[in-house]
Amino acid sequence: MTDSEVAKVVGAVREDRLWQRHMDMAAFGATPRGGVNREALTPEFAQARQCLLGWTSERGFTSATDPIGNLFIRRPGADGAAAPVVTGSHLDTQPAGGKFDGAFGVLAALEVLEALSDAGIETKRPIELVDWMNEEGGRFQPTTMGSSVFAETLPLATVLATADREGVTIEAALAEMRGQIKTDETREFGFPMAAYVEAHIEQGPVLEATGNTIGIVTDIQGLRWFQVEVMGEEAHAGTTPRANRKDALAAAVEMIETLHRFMYDESDILRFTVGRLDVSPNTPNTVPARALFTIDFRHPDAGVLREAGDHIEEICDAHSGDCDVEVTETITSAPTIFDPAIISLIGDAARHQKLPAMEMISGATHDAKSLAPLCPSGMIFVPCAGGISHNEAESATPADLAAGAKVLAEAVVSLANR
Amino acid sequence: MTDSEVAKVVGAVREDRLWQRHMDMAAFGATPRGGVNREALTPEFAQARQCLLGWTSERGFTSATDPIGNLFIRRPGADGAAAPVVTGSHLDTQPAGGKFDGAFGVLAALEVLEALSDAGIETKRPIELVDWMNEEGGRFQPTTMGSSVFAETLPLATVLATADREGVTIEAALAEMRGQIKTDETREFGFPMAAYVEAHIEQGPVLEATGNTIGIVTDIQGLRWFQVEVMGEEAHAGTTPRANRKDALAAAVEMIETLHRFMYDESDILRFTVGRLDVSPNTPNTVPARALFTIDFRHPDAGVLREAGDHIEEICDAHSGDCDVEVTETITSAPTIFDPAIISLIGDAARHQKLPAMEMISGATHDAKSLAPLCPSGMIFVPCAGGISHNEAESATPADLAAGAKVLAEAVVSLANR
Numbered sequence: 001m002t003d004s005e006v007a008k009v010v011g012a013v014r015e016d017r018l019w020q021r022h023m024d025m026a027a028f029g030a031t032p033r034g035g036v037n038r039e040a041l042t043p044e045f046a047q048a049r050q051c052l053l054g055w056t057s058e059r060g061f062t063s064a065t066d067p068i069g070n071l072f073i074r075r076p077g078a079d080g081a082a083a084p085v086v087t088g089s090h091l092d093t094q095p096a097g098g099k100f101d102g103a104f105g106v107l108a109a110l111e112v113l114e115a116l117s118d119a120g121i122e123t124k125r126p127i128e129l130v131d132w133m134n135e136e137g138g139r140f141q142p143t144t145m146g147s148s149v150f151a152e153t154l155p156l157a158t159v160l161a162t163a164d165r166e167g168v169t170i171e172a173a174l175a176e177m178r179g180q181i182k183t184d185e186t187r188e189f190g191f192p193m194a195a196y197v198e199a200h201i202e203q204g205p206v207l208e209a210t211g212n213t214i215g216i217v218t219d220i221q222g223l224r225w226f227q228v229e230v231m232g233e234e235a236h237a238g239t240t241p242r243a244n245r246k247d248a249l250a251a252a253v254e255m256i257e258t259l260h261r262f263m264y265d266e267s268d269i270l271r272f273t274v275g276r277l278d279v280s281p282n283t284p285n286t287v288p289a290r291a292l293f294t295i296d297f298r299h300p301d302a303g304v305l306r307e308a309g310d311h312i313e314e315i316c317d318a319h320s321g322d323c324d325v326e327v328t329e330t331i332t333s334a335p336t337i338f339d340p341a342i343i344s345l346i347g348d349a350a351r352h353q354k355l356p357a358m359e360m361i362s363g364a365t366h367d368a369k370s371l372a373p374l375c376p377s378g379m380i381f382v383p384c385a386g387g388i389s390h391n392e393a394e395s396a397t398p399a400d401l402a403a404g405a406k407v408l409a410e411a412v413v414s415l416a417n418r
Numbered sequence: 419m420t421d422s423e424v425a426k427v428v429g430a431v432r433e434d435r436l437w438q439r440h441m442d443m444a445a446f447g448a449t450p451r452g453g454v455n456r457e458a459l460t461p462e463f464a465q466a467r468q469c470l471l472g473w474t475s476e477r478g479f480t481s482a483t484d485p486i487g488n489l490f491i492r493r494p495g496a497d498g499a500a501a502p503v504v505t506g507s508h509l510d511t512q513p514a515g516g517k518f519d520g521a522f523g524v525l526a527a528l529e530v531l532e533a534l535s536d537a538g539i540e541t542k543r544p545i546e547l548v549d550w551m552n553e554e555g556g557r558f559q560p561t562t563m564g565s566s567v568f569a570e571t572l573p574l575a576t577v578l579a580t581a582d583r584e585g586v587t588i589e590a591a592l593a594e595m596r597g598q599i600k601t602d603e604t605r606e607f608g609f610p611m612a613a614y615v616e617a618h619i620e621q622g623p624v625l626e627a628t629g630n631t632i633g634i635v636t637d638i639q640g641l642r643w644f645q646v647e648v649m650g651e652e653a654h655a656g657t658t659p660r661a662n663r664k665d666a667l668a669a670a671v672e673m674i675e676t677l678h679r680f681m682y683d684e685s686d687i688l689r690f691t692v693g694r695l696d697v698s699p700n701t702p703n704t705v706p707a708r709a710l711f712t713i714d715f716r717h718p719d720a721g722v723l724r725e726a727g728d729h730i731e732e733i734c735d736a737h738s739g740d741c742d743v744e745v746t747e748t749i750t751s752a753p754t755i756f757d758p759a760i761i762s763l764i765g766d767a768a769r770h771q772k773l774p775a776m777e778m779i780s781g782a783t784h785d786a787k788s789l790a791p792l793c794p795s796g797m798i799f800v801p802c803a804g805g806i807s808h809n810e811a812e813s814a815t816p817a818d819l820a821a822g823a824k825v826l827a828e829a830v831v832s833l834a835n836r
Contacts (some may be wrong), residue, residue, distance in 0.1 A: 011489060096699045096707075136635035138701040204657035225702060234514060234809040237691035237714045238639070239622035242683070242807070249692055250678060257675045260668060265660070274667055275702045278697060283556040284643060284712035286613045286808045289514075294702035296655045324580045338544030363657030387662070390704045391652040418554070 005121055009352065014116035015402035021107045022401070025051065025091070026099040034145055035147040035392020040092040040134035041069070041173035042143075046180045046239075048091045049131065053181065055110065057131070059117055065187040067156060068149040069174045070132040072187065075113045077126040077416060083192040085416045086375075087112065087408060089200055090146075090367060091264075095138050100201045100384060100401075102192020106131050108199040108405040112412055120399045125194055125417035129215040132367040142225060142331040146186050147370035150189050159272035180267050195415045199343065199380045199408045203395050205362050205387030213403045214350040214357035217383025218343055220270070220369045221361060222305040222335035228255065228316050232323040234281060234289040245287050246322045249279050252291035255321040262298070262315060263308065270308070271363065272300040294330075302335050336369045342378030342411070349410035355403050364389075380407050430533035433820035438527045443469065443509070444517040452681065453810020454517055455624055458510040458563075459487070459591035460550035462495065464598045466509045467549065471599065473528065475549070482502070482603040484573060486567040487551040487592045493531045495544040495834060501610040501793075503541075503834040505826060506548035507618055508564075508785060513556050518619045518802060518819075524549050526617040526823040530830055539550065539836035550785040554662065557582045560643060560749040565788035568607050573676055577625050611831045612744050614789040615760065617718060617798045617826045619814050621782050623805030631821045632768040632775035633799025636761055638787050639689070640723040640753035644713040646734055650741040652699065652707040659735055662742045663705050667697050670709035672737040676706020679713070680733060681726065688726070690714040690779065712748075718779050720753050754787045760829070762798030767828035782807075798825050 028048040029038030038044040049071060053063055056073045064072045069146065073086065089105020109129040116123065133146030139163050148154040160171040202208075207215050222356040232248035256274050263272035273296040280290040295312060299305045311329040344357070350357035372379045381405035444467040447456030456462045465488060471481055474491045482490045492502065507523020527547040534541065550568075555561030558580050566572040576587040620626075625633050632737035650666035674692050691714040698708040713730060717723045731745040761777070768775035780797065789795045799821035803813040 039727075094699065094704055096704075137703065138699075141702065142704060202657070203654045205662065212782055214543060223656070235806065236621045236782055236808040238689055238716050238783060239620070239805065239807065240689075241686045242689075243686055244623065249695060250674075253671050253674045253678070253692075256668075256671045260671070268661055269657045271656055271658075271660075273665070273703070273705055274671075275655055275697075275704050275706060276700045277697050278700070279693075281512065281556075281694050282694045282696070283512060283554075283692065284559065285561060285714050286512055286514075286693050287691055288693060296703050298656050308617075308754070364654055365656060387657065388653065389657065391707075392655040393718060398538065 008119045009115050009121055010406045010415050012119040012405045013402060013409055015398050018107060018111045018402055018405055019398040020260040022099055022103060025103050025107065029093065031096065031392055033392045034071060035394070036097050037094045037095050038091065039095060039139040040136065041177055046177050049181050052091070052106070052131065052415045056254050061113060062185065063183040065183045066150065066186045066187045066189060067228040068146050068159065069177065070146045070150055071174055071183065072133040073129040075116060075127050077123045079124050082310060083194040084128040085129050085412050086128045086196045087198065087207065087412050088132065089198050090132045090135035091133055092136050093379055094136050094390045096392050097390055098392060099396055100396045101203065101389050102135055102395070104401060105199045108408050109265050110117050111405045112409045115409055122367060123413060127253055127412060128181055135367055140170055142366055144367050144370055145255040145327045147367035151192065152189060152369040153370065153376055164273055169206040182414055192408050193375045195237060195342065196368060196375055196377040197380065197408060197411050198251055198366060198368040199404045200366060201384040201389065202381040203384060203389035206360060207381060208382035208385065208387065210358060211356060213355045213382065213400055214239045214311045214407055215360045215377035216343055216346045216350065216357055217381055218338055218361050219361045220336040220361050220365060221298045222302055222366050223296070223298045223331065223333045224305060224309045225331040226312055227328045227330050228295065228319065229326045230323050235287040237285040237287055247287050248290040248291040250320045251323040252277065252293055255316045256293065258315050258319055259312065262311065269299065270304065292396065298363065300335050333365060333369060336372045338372060338378045339376035342376050345376055345411045345414055346380055346407060349407045353408065355407065380404055420817065421438040421574045424828055426537045426832055427533050427539055427831050428824045430537040431824045431827055432822060433816050436525060436529045436820055437775050437816040438796060439528065439819060440517055440521060443521050443525065443650045449514065449810055451810045453812070454511045454515050455513050456509065456511045457513055457529040457557040458554065459595055463510055463518040463634055464595050467520060467599050469514055470509070470524070470549065477532065478726050479531060480603065482605040483601045484568065484605045484607060486577065487566045487595060488563050488568055488699065489601065491547040491551040492657055493534060495541045495562065497542050500543040501612040502544040503830050504546045504548050504551045504611045505616065505830050507616050508550045508553035510552055510554050512554050512808045515808060516810055518814045519621065519807050521551055522619055522814070523617045526826050529823045530827045532798065533590045533827055542829060543834040545830060545834050556590055562785050562788055564805055565646065569788040569792055570607060571788065578612055611793040613660065614762065614786060614795040615798065615826060615829050616784060616786040618784060619802040619807060619820045620799040621802060621807035624778060625799060625801035626805065628776060629774060630776045631800065631818055633778045634761055634764045635780050635797035635799055636756055636777050637718060637779045638754040638783060639716045639718040639781055640720055641714070641716045641749065641751045641783050642706065642723060642727045642747060643728055643749040645746045645748050646711050647744045648738065648741050650707050655703040655705055658705060658769055665705050666741050667706035668675035669737060669741040670695065670711055673734045676733050677730065678728065686727055687717065687766040688722065716781065718753055746808055751787060754790045755793035756790060756796045760794050763829045763832060764796055764798055764825060767825045770828065771824055772823065798822055
């Protein structure tokens with residue numbers, strides 16, 4: 001393929017179409033405050049996939065799904081036996097999420113496929129769009145579930161038995177979705193891929209603050225998730241002396257407060273979040289018998305991640321008072337280093353297209369982390385307003401999204417002709 | 419009425435019947451761990467009232483209800499125009515409550531009415547059993563709702579509009595209950611009462627520890643309830659630097675930790691409880707945008723209650739960081755001093771019946787607090803195992819319950835003949 005052919009595909013990326021696809025997709029799970037609530041395997045999620053399949057089947061692209069419900073859309077290449085170049089992200093959102101986190105990577109991938117068809121260009125390798133199942137991990141934990149099971153870093157059987165708060169298992173929810181959404185094929189894990197490139201909004205403030213349009217992602221910081229269960233004893237709030245109490249919430253509060261102080265990082269690189277806390281029985285005049293909280297701890301340095309993270313359990317034990325405490329590490333994910341060739345290719349594309357770009361570390365985990373051990377992988381970031389994400393106010397501009405899709409098109413088409 | 423007639427009524431109190439009534443009543447909302455979940459105005463609550471009305475209508479007693487759903491059962495007296503002596507408690511429980519909290523006061527009252535009928539004795543005044551609506555305040559806040567509205571310390575219109583977590587209002591729940599439970603009459607608030615005596619398990623460890631069977635309650639400690647709402651901003655846990663966060667849960671944890679230290683009382687008389695904490699959106703990888711917690715603060719000394727309680731808002735403000743905080747006092751209840759004549763009468767009854775008894779302060783709030791300003795009022799406590807209450811393991815002995823019912827019978831019958 002000549003440089004002029006690549007330029008033709010990049011020229012066929014349409015900002016208006018890409019933007020309209022985002023607005024159409026945001027209708028599935030739309031919230032009154034302008035956000036999206038489209039958790040994995042909900043009816044809204046199934047509607048979003050049906051909509052996507054409507055667009056891609058019009059183009060004649062074929063669809064496939066695997067045992068964990070990842071969705072693949074293929075545009076064929078000249079060499080039917082060649083491993084595809086894969087690009088995509090996820091259509092699920094946080095319960096109070098926005099229009100762009102995940103959806104952008106899927107719709108930018110769709111835009112690349114449509115631009116290729118509009119430009120009438122055949123690549124050597126097939127190109128596939130992927131929608132990974134349950135990246136967000138809100139309804140079902142952990143995050144990046146579909147890509148992790150695909151990469152065999154999470155066992156399928158365990159994941160299928162995972163239930164949401166209402167007791168609905170992934171297995172049951174998948175069976176329901178399969179009744180609504182038919183794909184042309186089913187596919188096993190271990191399907192070979194030539195390369196994986198994922199486009200995403202930055203979900204942080206750096207690109208906007210520095211005036212860059214393209215983030216060339218070199219690394220994803222490492223992450224450890226913990227669940228801390230504190231068990232005390234229910235008692236009457238009016239009659240039970242402090243000395244006789246086993247107050248699970250009071251103990252949890254001390255643990256969280258101490259952990260915040262311990263994890264304080266002057267350089268503000270370390271990320272420490274207690275995002276979920278459930279109390280039982282959770283009534284004003286009963287001493288809480290149980291408190292369960294989660295810890296999300298991230299750092300780009302594997303050493304810090306290991307050493308600081310290994311202190312969490314001892315801190316919880318030291319502040320449990322008369323309660324029992326159980327600390328479980330639910331997910332461990334080492335820092336990821338992306339493929340140097342993909343990093344170069346994305347940098348070259350931004351330079352060709354005269355887009356201001358910078359190399360950066362991803363603060364968020366993405367499905368690309370699961371793919372990096374399987375094939376040469378990389379990511380492209382575009383700015384989002386104020387760095388706000390996982391929020392109904394999440395916002396990005398049509399021009400930035402189109403710029404990201406054009407860089408993605410150049411990188412993916414180049415890879416598909418190697 | 420002669421002393422021998424009083425002795426006849428006391429002798430007609432049946433331990434076996436009283437115990438069986440407790441076991442029968444515990445079937446409504448029975449939990450697998452041997453407790454009871456029978457929150458106000460639920461189907462289980464309506465079934466419990468239907469069961470009670472079945473027993474009382476067999477005896478020919480008449481029933482009445484008022485606009486907030488309190489239930490009254492009358493055994494007539496010789497003087498039809500005389501104000502009744504009222505005794506009772508509540509049939510609602512905590513979501514993970516026991517068989518005796520509330521139920522004992524209602525069933526001891528029933529036992530008094532039945533003993534009178536079995537002994538064939540007519541009192542001068544009518545005696546009424548009352549089941550106050552929503553004493554516990556778990557499903558609908560605040561506590562002692564029915565007796566407070568009856569005493570006009572809570573406005574009816576506000577209370578009717580109060581909703582549970584699913585958005586069901588008291589008004590709607592009451593309408594549904596009225597469809598299931600028919601009473602002979604309806605009654606307005608301000609109905610005159612000659613006296614009010616309530617029997618209850620102690621819900622604390624003192625009677626058991628001191629070997630006393632009867633607690634002669636002299637006071638109820640005062641109580642202040644607060645609701646603290648902390649408003650921050652949702653953000654991505656992986657990408658948002660600490661400096662850019664408005665973490666509502668981190669701020670709430672600092673507030674609660676500081677409040678615990680501020681409220682620390684070496685003498686262990688002060689009661690301070692954060693029993694409920696709700697986090698939103700409550701997912702592991704989103705910085706919490708909102709945290710709402712409750713404070714239950716009690717002390718027998720009105721001065722301590724005022725001064726320490728008045729610091730709560732400033733402590734929350736001082737630890738709100740970049741979040742906004744709103745502190746609302748939802749209920750204020752001054753310490754209650756019971757009527758000296760009723761206190762003497764209960765002490766006399768225990769002495770006549772040779773039951774070991776002691777005067778004590780109630781740590782818990784009870785409906786008797788609402789009645790104390792309306793008519794001479796008092797309370798009788800019996801032991802519960804380990805002082806454990808608001809717990810499925812709540813336990814009391816048949817003999818202690820019967821002893822409480824006999825003291826109640828003597829006090830109530832004496833009052834009904836004055």
